[in-house]
Amino acid sequence: RWREGGRAPLALDAGAQGEHGQWLRAAGFDNLLVHGSSAAGADASVFALFGLPMRPGARHAYFLELLLPCLHLALAGLPAVPGPGLAPPRPLSRREAQVVQWLREGKSNAQIGALLGISTLTVKNHLQRIYKVLGVGNRAHALARCLELRLLDG
Incomplete structure (x- = not known):
């Protein structure tokens, strides 16, 4: 649905009719606000905000659209780390x-x-x-x- 909507942020409500509302209700969420980057041939990211305290609307979607490049760059800039619970390659001196x-x-x-x-x-x-x-x-x-x-x- 994101692609069909021109790759604009997508706000869904559990009260909506259809499969999306049904899926949200089944998952136990009231709403969903989602947006992603779509750079071809490069790293892409998707940010999904579930169960917001208020029903997301056009204003929230707009803010997520503004924040997406910053969120994507911040995520891409994180150093790779070993998985949780894994010891470092050597103990600290x-x-x-x-x-x-x-x-x-x-x-x-x-x-x-x-x-x-x-x-x-x-x-x-x-x-x-x-x-x-x-x-x-x-x-x-x-x-x-x-x-x-x-x-x-x-």
Whole structure:
């Protein structure tokens, strides 16, 4: 139906007659707002928002259409990470674990360096190795991954 509609955002309501309304009711959803990118020969993405607190209409569809390029680029820019529960390829070194502990406390690279008696550049190098080991791209993602893998004390 998305293609038939000129690839515009699609808003469906469970109260609607026909197979789409019937499908939503059977799935236990009140509504659906969906839109996707359609770049030929490139990565494509689809965003489906189920069970919104309000009935999606033309205004919601318009906003999703505006947001789609940003959502698609954000999704495409995420680094590939191992599946949940998989251990990193190697354990963190003792020093890397110390850096992560201070990272969790919200310390800057300069503060971590001062606390550990190493240079800010060395902290940055440790962080780059940590990101590579964990398959992440930034501090927040590294902390989330460490929590997921239960690598942090406490």
